[in-house]
Amino acid sequence: MNRRALFAQAIRGPILLITIGVLFAIHQAGVINFSRTWPLIIIMIGILKLIERLLMPTSPVRGPLP
Amino acid sequence: MRRGSIAAPLILIAIGALFLIHEISPVFPIADMVGQYWPYLLILWGVLQVVEISVRALRGRALPVSGISAGGWFLVVLICFAGFATYEVRRPDNWWRRVGFEPGIEVFGQEHQYQINSVQKTVGNAPHIVIETFRGDAKITGNEGTDVVLNGHKIIRTMDPREAERADQKTPVDVVVQGNTVTIRCNQSAPDSKGTITTDLDLSVPKDASIEATGMAGDFDVSSISGDVDISSQNSGVRLTDIGGNVKVDTRRSDLVRCTNIRGAVDLRGHGSDVELEKIAGQVTINGDYDGTLSLRELARPVRVQDIRTEIDAEQVPGEIRLDRGSLNAQNLIGPVKVNAHATDITLDGFNNGLELTADKSDIELRPARLPLAKMMVHTRSGNIEVALPETATFALTASTDHGEIENEFGEALKQHAQGPGARLEGAIGTGPELTLTTDRGSITVRKSSGEEPEAKESDVANRGEQVRLEAISIRPR
Numbered sequence: 136m137n138r139r140a141l142f143a144q145a146i147r148g149p150i151l152l153i154t155i156g157v158l159f160a161i162h163q164a165g166v167i168n169f170s171r172t173w174p175l176i177i178i179m180i181g182i183l184k185l186i187e188r189l190l191m192p193t194s195p196v197r198g199p200l201p
Numbered sequence: 202m203r204r205g206s207i208a209a210p211l212i213l214i215a216i217g218a219l220f221l222i223h224e225i226s227p228v229f230p231i232a233d234m235v236g237q238y239w240p241y242l243l244i245l246w247g248v249l250q251v252v253e254i255s256v257r258a259l260r261g262r263a264l265p266v267s268g269i270s271a272g273g274w275f276l277v278v279l280i281c282f283a284g285f286a287t288y289e290v291r292r293p294d295n296w297w298r299r300v301g302f303e304p305g306i307e308v309f310g311q312e313h314q315y316q317i318n319s320v321q322k323t324v325g326n327a328p329h330i331v332i333e334t335f336r337g338d339a340k341i342t343g344n345e346g347t348d349v350v351l352n353g354h355k356i357i358r359t360m361d362p363r364e365a366e367r368a369d370q371k372t373p374v375d376v377v378v379q380g381n382t383v384t385i386r387c388n389q390s391a392p393d394s395k396g397t398i399t400t401d402l403d404l405s406v407p408k409d410a411s412i413e414a415t416g417m418a419g420d421f422d423v424s425s426i427s428g429d430v431d432i433s434s435q436n437s438g439v440r441l442t443d444i445g446g447n448v449k450v451d452t453r454r455s456d457l458v459r460c461t462n463i464r465g466a467v468d469l470r471g472h473g474s475d476v477e478l479e480k481i482a483g484q485v486t487i488n489g490d491y492d493g494t495l496s497l498r499e500l501a502r503p504v505r506v507q508d509i510r511t512e513i514d515a516e517q518v519p520g521e522i523r524l525d526r527g528s529l530n531a532q533n534l535i536g537p538v539k540v541n542a543h544a545t546d547i548t549l550d551g552f553n554n555g556l557e558l559t560a561d562k563s564d565i566e567l568r569p570a571r572l573p574l575a576k577m578m579v580h581t582r583s584g585n586i587e588v589a590l591p592e593t594a595t596f597a598l599t600a601s602t603d604h605g606e607i608e609n610e611f612g613e614a615l616k617q618h619a620q621g622p623g624a625r626l627e628g629a630i631g632t633g634p635e636l637t638l639t640t641d642r643g644s645i646t647v648r649k650s651s652g653e654e655p656e657a658k659e660s661d662v663a664n665r666g667e668q669v670r671l672e673a674i675s676i677r678p679r
Contacts, residue, residue, distance in 0.1 A: 142258045148269030149250030152277060156243030159281070163240055163288065165510070166544075 140190040147183045154179045206265070208249040209273070215242065239284030243277065313357045313365035317400070320351040320376045327409035327428060328383045335387035336417040337400040343408030343425035349383055350405040351376055358397045372398055411446060429465065447483065457493075466502075495524040514539035520551065536575070546584075555634075560584065564643075568650060576634045583642040589650040595631025600638040600645045608646045615647070 154176060162169035219235065250268045257264055269277070325347055332339060337356075344350070351374065357365045377384040387400045399419070406412070411428030414421065420438040423430055427445030436454040447465035450458055455473030466483035469476060474493030478485060478500065485497065485504040497504060500518040511524060520533025529540070529547045536554035540547060544562040551568065555575040558565065561582035568589045569577075574596050579586060585605075590596065598615055600607055603623040609615050615628035626647065638645055 138258070138264070141264045142254065144266065145254045145258075145264045145268045146251060148267050148273070149247040149254065150268075151247075152250070152269060153244050153247030155277070155281075156240045156245075156247060159240035159284070160244065163237060 137190070137192055140187060140192075143183070143187040143190050147180075147187070150183060151176065151179060206250065207253055208246050209276075211249065212242070212246055212276070235284065236288035239280060239287070242280060242284075246277075311358065311360070311362065311365075313359070313362065313369075315355045315357065315369045317351070317353040317355060317374050317402075320349075320374075322349050322376055322378055322383070323347055324349050324378055324383050324407065325381065326407055327411070328381055328407060329428075330383050330385065330404075330406055330410050330412045330414075332385045332402070332412070332414035332416075333387070334415040334417060335389055335400050335402075336398065336419055337387070337402065338419040338422070339402045339404065339414060339416070340422045341402075341404045341406060341412060341414075341424070341426065343410065343427070344405045345408065347407050348405075349376065349407070351385065351402065352404075353400060353402040356399040356401070358399075368398060372400075374400060374402070427464075492526065495522070497522040510543045511545060512539070512541040515552075516554070570650070574634055574636070577636045577638075579637065580639045581641075581643065584640060585643040585645070586638050586640055587646040587648065588636070588638065589648040592649045595629075595633035596636050597629040597633060598626065598636045598638070598647065600626040600636075600647065602640045602643060602645055604642040605640065605644040607644065608648075610649045611647060 158169055158172045158175065161167050161172065254264065254268055328349070330341075330349070353374065355369060355372065357368050359365045359368065372388045375384075375386045375388065377386065383406075385402070385404070387398075387402075389398045389400065401419070406426070408425055409427050411430070412423065412426060413431045414433075416432070416434035416437050418434075418436040420440070421432050421434070422440045423432075423444065424442040426443075429446035429448070430441060430444050431449045432439055433449075433451040434453070434455070437452055438456050439450050439452065439458045441448055441450075441460045442462060444460070444463045445465065447468070448460055448463050449468045450460075450470075452458065452471040452473050455471070457475045457477070458469055458473055459477040460467055460479070460481065461477075462480045463478075464482045466485070467478060467481050468486045468488075469491075470488045472490045474491060476487065476491050476493070476495045476497075478496070479498045481499070482501045484502045485500050485506075487495070487504075487506045487508065489507075490509045495506065495508070497506075497518055498521045500515075503516050504513070504518055504522075506513040506522075506524070508524070511529065513522060513524070513529070515522070515534045515536060515538045517535035518531075518533070519535065520531070522531045522534070523529070524545075527545055529542060529545050530550075531538075531548070531552070532550040534549070534552040536552050536556060538549070538552050538554075538556045538558075540549075540556075540558045540560070542558075542560040542563055545560065546564045546566075547558065547560060548566045549556070549568070551570040553569065553571045553575060556567070556569075556577045556579065558577075558579045558581075560580070562584060563581050564584040565579060565581055565586045567577070567579070567587070570591070572591055572594060574590065574594050579588075586600075590611075601620065601623065602625075603621070605623055607617055607624045607626045609617060609626055611630060614630050615626050617624060617626045624645075626645070638647075
């Protein structure tokens, strides 16, 4: 794994935490209920995984892409 | 050994500091603050971690495998639970209060009931009655004489019956007459009385009395008093009927405040749930956070509502204003009317002398009904606006939407042009007041209030207005 992928992996937790915090803050302020915004957390996890995957070097077995 | 994260110690310090503040100054509303702002703790933590990891990455140090460890997530879940719990506890109307779990510790021990010795004292025509802080219900009624008559009972809950006996003796209900002031003292906070004491009072006072009462928990029921009534309570339902003077109610928590037939001004403040005001001859001021239904009917003088989410001003309300969570409905108002609302759909039916309305995320429906029209300024950040004007109305209209369509039933006199994804409608019919309708996102409909049916309704509304105004005058102070 290269450093950038490691960085993406390390930062995943904190970014999720910020997302959750923001959603709860919005809920508390009475703007949008958390029960309507929670899927954003799943979407966020998906996006973070995707970024991590893009930064990951492709496996040497298949060889480098042309 | 790799150095741990900087965030965990900071979070611990923050939590510790909160508890410390509580120890040093117990009055500081710490639970309110935690209940309100705990999500920002999570955000702060997340930001700290991001900064820390970025700094490490830039300096080429070793990166942690995951930014927040399993233990960290456990702490997050704990904070969420604690935050939600404090938030729920602060709310006046939550599920466990509804299912009756509220008494809490009072579930333990046994209930003992004691009668209060009846007290009767002659005090004169118009005494000032002061009820000092107590826990329990109070029912106060006016009588024709010059006596104060006190009855009631105490409910004492203790683990030990002998304790209850002692507590009863230590907490007599005193009626102290000092000149024109009558003080009623329940002595519930007598030192070393164990258990919880609830004193329910049944009080009959001369009808010209004025009343000042402070309660911890328990309902107030006051009727047929012609002086001022001033009630403040931590947790209380308040019902006032036939009051001659000014009314002031300040509640920290309340399931219902109901005032019927008040000749003076009504001033409500604090937190609560439902509010019902009916037949008020004086000015009405509501200032606070009431999360139930607000119902105002037959108000003869100006009304000002300043709720956390909604502000309403009107000169008179011969009809009704009803504010629920998410909707505001009003019929038959005398303006100028001013409304400032947030995420609340608004329907105004029958109003005059102008309107100034600002809202966000609100659909708006207006039927001024009465002619001549007066100046209207309506703006919503997102939502549809629908205005129904009488066919014979004269006005100068400017309507614009940034995203959406405009529908116009008044024909060619009003010119419409597209404006990017939105539209604009301008023009005048006769000479009349300015009507300005704007929405950032939503459609606008300018309708003719059509057919016979609405016309009948129109006169109906007007008639009702006259009637109520007469009635309102008849309940003015003598």
